[in-house]
Amino acid sequence: MQALALKYRPKNFAELIGQDVIASSLSRALDSERLGHAYLFSGLRGSGKTSSARIFAKALLCQKGVSSHPCEVCQSCVMANEGRHLDIIELDAASHRSIDDIRDLTEQTRYAPMSGRFKIFIIDEAHMLTQQACNALLKTLEEPPSYIKFILATTDPLKLPATILSRTQHFRFKPISIQNIVHHLEFILSKEGIKYEIDALNILARAGEGSLRDTLTLLDQAIIFTHENISATQIADMLGILDPAKIDEILKVVQNGVDADISALIKELNESDAVMIINELISNLKFKFISPNPSFSLLIFERFFRILSQAKNMLNSGSDAEFVLYITLFMMKECFNIPNIDNVILNAQSSLDNKTNQNLPKSAQTPTNATNFNPQLNQPAPTKQAQKPSSADMYERFLGLIYDRNYELGECFKECICFDGFENGIISLSSRANNEQSAMQRKYWGVIKELALASFGSDKFKVQKIPNDLPKSDDDVLNNILSAQNASPNPSNIPSQNASPNPSANNNPNASDKQVSTNEISITPLSEQALSKDELRNINELNILFGEPEIIEDKKDDK
Numbered sequence: 226m227q228a229l230a231l232k233y234r235p236k237n238f239a240e241l242i243g244q245d246v247i248a249s250s251l252s253r254a255l256d257s258e259r260l261g262h263a264y265l266f267s268g269l270r271g272s273g274k275t276s277s278a279r280i281f282a283k284a285l286l287c288q289k290g291v292s293s294h295p296c297e298v299c300q301s302c303v304m305a306n307e308g309r310h311l312d313i314i315e316l317d318a319a320s321h322r323s324i325d326d327i328r329d330l331t332e333q334t335r336y337a338p339m340s341g342r343f344k345i346f347i348i349d350e351a352h353m354l355t356q357q358a359c360n361a362l363l364k365t366l367e368e369p370p371s372y373i374k375f376i377l378a379t380t381d382p383l384k385l386p387a388t389i390l391s392r393t394q395h396f397r398f399k400p401i402s403i404q405n406i407v408h409h410l411e412f413i414l415s416k417e418g419i420k421y422e423i424d425a426l427n428i429l430a431r432a433g434e435g436s437l438r439d440t441l442t443l444l445d446q447a448i449i450f451t452h453e454n455i456s457a458t459q460i461a462d463m464l465g466i467l468d469p470a471k472i473d474e475i476l477k478v479v480q481n482g483v484d485a486d487i488s489a490l491i492k493e494l495n496e497s498d499a500v501m502i503i504n505e506l507i508s509n510l511k512f513k514f515i516s517p518n519p520s521f522s523l524l525i526f527e528r529f530f531r532i533l534s535q536a537k538n539m540l541n542s543g544s545d546a547e548f549v550l551y552i553t554l555f556m557m558k559e560c561f562n563i564p565n566i567d568n569v570i571l572n573a574q575s576s577l578d579n580k581t582n583q584n585l586p587k588s589a590q591t592p593t594n595a596t597n598f599n600p601q602l603n604q605p606a607p608t609k610q611a612q613k614p615s616s617a618d619m620y621e622r623f624l625g626l627i628y629d630r631n632y633e634l635g636e637c638f639k640e641c642i643c644f645d646g647f648e649n650g651i652i653s654l655s656s657r658a659n660n661e662q663s664a665m666q667r668k669y670w671g672v673i674k675e676l677a678l679a680s681f682g683s684d685k686f687k688v689q690k691i692p693n694d695l696p697k698s699d700d701d702v703l704n705n706i707l708s709a710q711n712a713s714p715n716p717s718n719i720p721s722q723n724a725s726p727n728p729s730a731n732n733n734p735n736a737s738d739k740q741v742s743t744n745e746i747s748i749t750p751l752s753e754q755a756l757s758k759d760e761l762r763n764i765n766e767l768n769i770l771f772g773e774p775e776i777i778e779d780k781k782d783d784k
């Protein structure tokens with residue numbers, strides 16, 4: 226039986242497998258007769274270099290004229306196909322690498338072709354030539370007679386001297402894709418009338434590593450080994466690799482996550498090569514990843530790939546193979562237990578929201594939160610709220626997040642914004658912002674809302690605008706409030722007057738002696754009428770401050 230690689234050697238560019246770009250550029254060169262005098266074909270073994278060189282030579286010599294579609298019937302084509310054309314001279318540089326071999330060859334270039342229009346030299350494995358041989362060839366490559374064509378083929382073009390590379394047209398043959406090889410194997414087997422499983426052909430193609438010739442040699446072997454009925458299990462057996470079903474079983478056991486099963490499986494795999502198991506797992510996962518219905522999420526694939534790549538590195542550095550396998554499979558098992566980071570964030574956020582909502586009624590009952598208009602009265606009682614984050618803590622966190630995001634904005638907030646409280650999902654602030662600061666807050670309104678959502682679980686604001694010309698010191702503020710109360714007993718005037726010039730005012734020990742009197746002011750009930758007026762004013766000021774954020778109606782009967 227003739228070897229399949231020889232029997233199915235491509236006869237023309239259309240039959241060349243997986244090298245479409247090269248086939249079409251060589252065809253164009255032939256059809257337009259724009260021909261160089263020296264070509265270099267480089268690429269993996271069995272990727273079609275020598276076949277292409279022979280097709281190209283035949284096309285140059287066809288008696289019907291130079292064409293990408295040689296006639297195949299003229300004497301020249303027939304002789305070329307049979308490998309006995311006198312003007313196609315092949316030299317295997319692996320076995321004829323000396324300067325004498327090249328001298329013999331250059332000697333032949335002196336004589337005109339026997340029958341064709343060109344004399345074509347195909348030098349295979351050109352990188353094997355000795356340096357002297359290369360130099361001898363170089364002279365002829367530089368100024369060849371017009372009837373001479375050179376085609377050099379090599380698997381390692383970097384080993385050729387630059388002087389040769391620069392005198393040749395370089396065509397780079399890529400490894401043939403698994404898909405193309407499998408397709409070609411199917412074509413051959415159906416022609417030969419041999420039964421096969423497609424999985425078996427995939428294993429063979431992968432074992433051939435992009436070389437069609439190697440794969441066809443394996444196929445020859447497989448046809449004999451399997452008695453012309455090629456199954457995946459038998460091919461895995463022949464190549465000494467794991468059956469694809471076994472790889473699926475490994476993945477299933479890992480996914481089920483029973484430690485004893487994983488250990489038992491590793492004991493069972495004891496006789497197989499660990500590197501091969503890891504490689505088979507990777508290619509199996511790759512196959513699953515590109516399939517229309519991937520078995521795992523992208524996250525799991527990514528984690529598996531990392532773990533397996535790590536395992537390969539460990540095995541390459543000579544680590545204990547069985548131990549690497551243990552670590553690898555148990556780490557893969559853990560992949561299913563690590564939650565998605567997005568889910569963690571979502572859960573944390575929703576639990577924060579829940580906490581905030583649960584806190585609300587309690588904090589509303591505490592007298593310190595009864596009014597949200599005076600920042601100096603809004604210090605939450607630390608003993609009562611030690612377990613849960615107080616609204617002041619939340620604001621602290623909010624301010625921290627603003628600083629993290631944009632230091633300037635943080636400074637701006639610290640300077641002109643005072644936290645009044647957080648109630649019913651509404652963040653109450655007092656603002657002494659000047660035009661510039663307001664503009665900045667408007668610009669970053671989206672960010673501010675986003676960070677408020679992260680720290681308070683709400684992005685609804687109520688902002689009270691305080692005129693910039695208020696007295697600055699704490700004592701002055703208190704005096705101002707007191708005098709306002711004395712001058713006008715109507716409590717509805719109070720909220721518009723009270724203010725803290727900066728957030729640190731609360732910490733000023735000098736203010737403590739006046740605290741009692743301010744407390745008295747705050748517990749004076751505010752009329753519903755006054756609140757709604759305030760509400761209206763706040764809405765207007767909020768618009769000036771931040772543009773037009775959404776407003777939630779505040780409860781009017783809160784005390």
Ligand SMILES: [Zn+2]
Nearest residue numbers: 287296299302
């Ligand atoms: Zn012909």
